[in-house]
Amino acid sequence: MKRVLLFLGLIFLPFSMISNVKAANYASDTLKGKVVTSGDGLYVDKYNEGRHVYKGGNPNNFIKFNDELWRIISVEKDGTLKIIRNDVLDEELQFNSEPEHSFIGSYCAGARGCNAWGKSEYFDGGYSTVSTSVYHYYGTVTEDSTLNNFLNNDYYSSISDTDKCKIISRDFYFGPVGNNDGSLSKTIESERSQIWNGNIGLPNVSDMLIASLNENTCGTREGMSDNSVYTYIDKDGNNVDSCTQFIHYPVPIEGCKTYYKNNCSEGNYLMFKGEVESTINSYYLFINAVYNSVGSVYANSYRGFDWFDDAVKGKVVRPVTYLRSDIKILSGDGSENNPYEIKCDECDGAGNTINDTLIVDVPPTSMFISVFIIGGFILIILICLIIYLKVFKKKDIK
Numbered sequence: 001m002k003r004v005l006l007f008l009g010l011i012f013l014p015f016s017m018i019s020n021v022k023a024a025n026y027a028s029d030t031l032k033g034k035v036v037t038s039g040d041g042l043y044v045d046k047y048n049e050g051r052h053v054y055k056g057g058n059p060n061n062f063i064k065f066n067d068e069l070w071r072i073i074s075v076e077k078d079g080t081l082k083i084i085r086n087d088v089l090d091e092e093l094q095f096n097s098e099p100e101h102s103f104i105g106s107y108c109a110g111a112r113g114c115n116a117w118g119k120s121e122y123f124d125g126g127y128s129t130v131s132t133s134v135y136h137y138y139g140t141v142t143e144d145s146t147l148n149n150f151l152n153n154d155y156y157s158s159i160s161d162t163d164k165c166k167i168i169s170r171d172f173y174f175g176p177v178g179n180n181d182g183s184l185s186k187t188i189e190s191e192r193s194q195i196w197n198g199n200i201g202l203p204n205v206s207d208m209l210i211a212s213l214n215e216n217t218c219g220t221r222e223g224m225s226d227n228s229v230y231t232y233i234d235k236d237g238n239n240v241d242s243c244t245q246f247i248h249y250p251v252p253i254e255g256c257k258t259y260y261k262n263n264c265s266e267g268n269y270l271m272f273k274g275e276v277e278s279t280i281n282s283y284y285l286f287i288n289a290v291y292n293s294v295g296s297v298y299a300n301s302y303r304g305f306d307w308f309d310d311a312v313k314g315k316v317v318r319p320v321t322y323l324r325s326d327i328k329i330l331s332g333d334g335s336e337n338n339p340y341e342i343k344c345d346e347c348d349g350a351g352n353t354i355n356d357t358l359i360v361d362v363p364p365t366s367m368f369i370s371v372f373i374i375g376g377f378i379l380i381i382l383i384c385l386i387i388y389l390k391v392f393k394k395k396d397i398k
Helices: 002-018 027-032 146-158 184-191 205-210 221-226 365-397
Strands: 041-044 052-055 062-065 068-075 081-085 170-173 195-198 228-233 244-246 250-252 257-262 285-291 297-301 320-323 327-331 341-344
Touching (some): 027 068, 027 327, 062 081, 062 341, 170 285, 184 205, 205 221, 205 285, 221 228
Antiparallel strands (some): 041 052, 052 068, 068 081, 081 320, 228 257, 244 250, 285 297, 327 341
16 A cells, blocks of 8 residues: 555656746746726737737837837747837937938839838839829839838948847738728728838837727727827917918918817827827828829828928837737836847847847747656656566565
């Protein structure tokens, strides 16, 4: 009987050891363990299988990166994290340095310039439905935009080596989005018509729309525009109907200021909160261009989805990048005062990559842990059995 009890003790010893084994705290697994179905937080993305997105006015999605505050936009299907800088860059930047573009076959064709983010053999844009219009857009984009080059050269070089190693080159979708795409799924479909692969990009129009808690009202471009409120104040402080007078063409009224508020902003952490003065610096740029009803294509802004002149410089850029799938959370709760602190086992102290292989669509970490534990358990059982046979067989012989 004592032999049996001893053998059973050896058998169940691994369970006590296994109970103390903890799964690797990969950021994707940790964050997906906090999924919510109401209020601010991380939601299952119903438009992209396997993806999770942050929604709400101020979810706990702050992360420390490059010794700055960033925010997590999404946990991608492959475990990578899409993040956006919390503040705009200090530099005054523009989407493209050339205000005028020739038509077919050049960098960009179009009435105002298409502001295409990256090279494309055929940047299919908004063809006019007005037969008399000359603003049809078509042609080949032969160069990346000025802003693209700046972010992936000068700005990328400025990131610390330690954190640069955490970045992984990924596909960014920069297809043009129509004024009247209708549903959010249609917007996503339009974006995916053009793909650029690189390190640093800008947010998508769909990132902005999907971040809203009020999807029925604010989850489309039309809904966002319908919730835009403008206030005009003349130089004497009186409310007026507009800050523009029309003679033969629009002329700004001296001393008149325009203020803007979007009612969707309170439920969307990516938008300006409250009323802001409408200046060049009250815009943030998207990676997507947008084409209007007559077919001209131009860069877009967060503020109210208005057109943005590619020749104008402003503090308008919030960079976006993807972090590797093997990122781990060391500390923090994701709040602004206690952001997530992260590390990467595949990067050494100097920021060099030990293993730069990206595993796409890998099974959850828990699956690997389970396989490892089961295999180890079986091995321990075999060892225990061998010990039992040797020890007690010798006793029997004696």
